[in-house]
Every structure is written in C-alpha cells, then in structure tokens.
Amino acid sequence: MISKPTMKYQKLRLIKSGGEACRKENGFGIIAGHKKKKGTVKEVARLDQKLRDLQHRLRAGEETGARVRRKYKYSKLFRVEPGSKLNLRKINPEFTAGHKKKKAALKELEQLDQRLRALQFRLYAEGQQSLLICLQALDAAGKDGTIIHVSGAMNPQGTRVHSFKVPTREETAHDFLWRIGQRVPARGEVVIFNRSHYEDVLVVRVRGIVPKKVWKQRYQMINEFEKKLVANGTHVLKFFLHISPEEQLRRFKKRLDDPARHWKISESDYTEREFWDDYIEAYKEAVIRTSTKHAPWHVIPSNNKWFRNLAVTRIVVETLEAMNMKFPKPTVNIKNIRRKYHQVVAVDEKKKGRQPVAGETENGDGRQPVKAGKPQDAMVGAMALTEAIPANGEETILSQPLPPTASMPQRIANTA
Ligand code: ATP
Ligand code: MG
Secondary structure, eight states, rough: OOOTTTTTTTHHHHHHHHHHHHHTTTTTSTTTTTHHHHHHHHHHHHHHHHHHHHHHHHHTTOSSSSSHHHHHHHHHHHBTTTTTEEEEEEGTOOOOOOOOOOHHHHHHHHHHHHHHHHHHHHHHHSSSSSEEEEEEEEEESSHHHHHHHHTTTOTTTTTTEEEEEOHHHHTTTTTTTTHTTTSSOHHHEEEEEESGGGGGHHHHHHSSSOOHHHTTTTHHHHHHHHHHHTTTTTTEEEEEEOOHHHHHHHHHHHHHHHHGGGGGGGHHHHGGGGGHHHHHHHHHHOOOHHOOOSSSSEEEOSHHHHHHHHHHHHHHHOOOOOOOOOOOOOOEEEHHHHHIIIIHHHHHHHHOOOOOOOTTTTTTTTTOOOOOHHHHHHHHHHHHHHHOOOTEEEEEOOOOOOOTOOOOOOEEEEEO
16 A cells, blocks of 8 residues: 555656555555554645745745756646735745746747647637636736737637726726626637726725725636636636836836837836835735635736746646546547548549649638528628727738638737
8 A cells, every 4th residue: 555655656656557556556545555544634734834934945046956947737836825925025026936048948939939839729629618807016027928829829819918008987987897797708719908807906095096885896806707617617716926126117117218219108107116015005905805716916026028938838738738638529420531531532633633632622721612602691791891990909810711701800909
C-alpha cells in the first residue's frame, strides 16, 4: 500500500498502471494511506498554509530561478486565495518569477501563444463552455497591451473584447450589472473585459459616485452574478495588473514623448494619481471580497510588460487546459465521406494521369462552395452587411463574404 509520507503526489498521478492497481486493491476505501477524514482535513489546512507562504516568498522575489519557472502553476502562484489577506504594497511589481532575460521569456511566450490558439480552437469547436477574462488596473498599467497580446494569439472568430467606460445615461438608468450581463461570453467564446463591473466598487467608491451603503452591498451581488455565470459553463478569471506609481509616471512621460500617443493623454490620468492610495485600498477590498474558488483574482506584477504578458497568457492556458474540452463527434460518417468524395476523385484523376490535389472537391479553405441563393437571400445578406458596418472607433473584420444566413461577424472594439 502507498503511504502518505513516502510518496510524492505528483509522482502518484504519473504512475498509471501501478496507481490504478493500488486504488483497485484498496477498493477506493483507503485513499493514498489516509484512513480518517479528520487527519486529512488537518493536512489540507497545513498544505494550504504552505502554499500561501510559498506564494508570499515568490511574490517577494525571495525564491527565484529555474525551479520557480518550471515547477509552479501560475494560476496558483498569483491567485489570491479566497479568504486570505492581501497587502498590495508588499507585492513587488518588478517580480519576474525567476525569468532573468526577456529574450528567453519571449520564446516561452511564443510556445504559450501556440498552445492558447489550439485550446481556443477546441473551446470554439466544443461550443459548451466559455471563458471570461476581466482586466482591471490603474491607468497605463497595461490593459491594452495585455489585450493586444492575448486576443492576438487567438482566432478572432470566437473571441470578443469589450471596454467599459463611464456609463451612458441608459446604462446608469439600470442596475450596475445590466450592461455587463449583455456582454458576457456565449458558449464557445472567450471574452475579455477591459475594465468591468469592478469599476462599480472601485472608481465609484474612490470618487464617491454613490453612497457607501450602495457600493458595499455590491460585493455580494458580484459574487452571486459570477456564480450564476459559472453554473452556466462560463469560467471566470480576474486579473489586477499591478504597477508602481513611478512606473506609471514613466509610462505617461513616454506618451508625452510620442506624438502618436498624444491622443491617449488626459489630464484626469494625472489627477487620479492623487488618489493612488485610495485606489489601492479599494482594489484590496474588492479583491479580497470577491476572490472566490469559482472566480479567482490574480495579482500580476506588471512593471515588466513582457512578464505581464507571460503570466496572464500562462494562467489563461492553464485554465483552458483544466477545462478539458472535447471536439464534438462528427455528424457525418467520415469513412463514407472519404470514400465518396475523395477516393472517387483520386481514381478519376489517376485515370487521367494527374495527381489529385488535397481537398480538390472543396473550396481552397476546406469549405464547401456557396450555392447561388434565392433573390430574397441576397436581401438578408445585404442587411447583415449593413449591420456589420463598424461604429466610431470600431473595426469590423469580415472573414469571408457573408452568406445569406451568416451570423454577425465578431467585433473588435476599442482595443487600440
Ligand atoms: P486607457 O488606458 O487607454 O486610458 P481606460 O480604460 O482608462 O483606457 P478611458 O476612456 O481613459 O479608458 O477611461 C474610461 C473611464 O471610465 C475610466 O476612468 C473608468 O474609471 C471609467 N469608468 C468605467 N466604468 C465606470 C463606472 N461604472 N462608473 C464610473 N466610471 C467608470
Ligand atoms: Mg484612461
């Protein structure tokens, strides 16, 4: 029998046949040597504490090197454990988890991007679950840069970005979650929120837009709202991009020095700096109160843009991997299709003495040719096109001419 202290659990999982045999032998009655629930609960509490200590040491930059790079899941390392304490001032925004050189990190990032693309494809194909990524940060902390990176690694079909600004009159006339509910992902989608419902317990609190008794009760409302999303198959990831005030000022200065970025500068960016401590306090409370098992917060050290991208991408990849998506079963008999449309062509071509080209019966991109539609179909197609015309500041990408019944193309809003 495998006993608690002698076997590493990481290894236990790896021993496929041996592990199975052990579990069968025990008839699932004894779980890896734990005989009593009470003792196990104690051990879990001890391990939780160990993990928290480790997170703390890592964030403080005390533990570095290749061990950190390889060994730890970033989704755990940067996660704010539900019910734990958080001191944002103690988290080092320069932290790079043992990565010393940007160049090496960029290589790692490239591999992660490929993995992300494959996983998002699977999510889209499966069409059962979805992922919501909420990005929150103080000005110039890199929300835009993160969005450009993460969404750039995915297929625009099946991804959306939405930026939440000062609520419009119509939005203000509804409860604060009204505008959010309309933008959450559908099954198969990844949606990134550039600012989110959290503004309603952050800027609203700091700037006294609503009374304390109003924003105080919102934490619970947010938790309930996110719980519903999760119950409906949406995975929720929340990121706070953590920079230092000095780094923020450096970035503002860079904008001043670059005429192409002058449009981004607003005086409020500078005046809001006076409220830095209030924002940090508001973030701290929001994160502590709403970091739940089902919708965890992650604090990402973001003074180094490359590390910020690496950490966020890695957490997104780890999350998608854990979602265990499956490709749907084919709706046709693949063997028959192969025989009917490919082997026949191959034989014909052989007779003519020409090598058939792969996918010859289809369009170049593997799609079946679009059949000529009825006159009224053309009208529906034209209407869909009109609706697809971008609003100010939006760019609409038509990946293909819209067939008459095609659904609306994805909109990529305000990512610039
Ligand atoms: P950038 O980094 O490009 O400045 P941004 O997200 O700050 O991007 P802005 O258009 O500059 O975009 O600012 C949007 C503003 O809208 C922010 O100051 C934010 O605090 C504010 N805002 C968002 N949601 C709310 C809300 N619910 N109530 C009040 N203000 C909000
Ligand atoms: Mg701004």
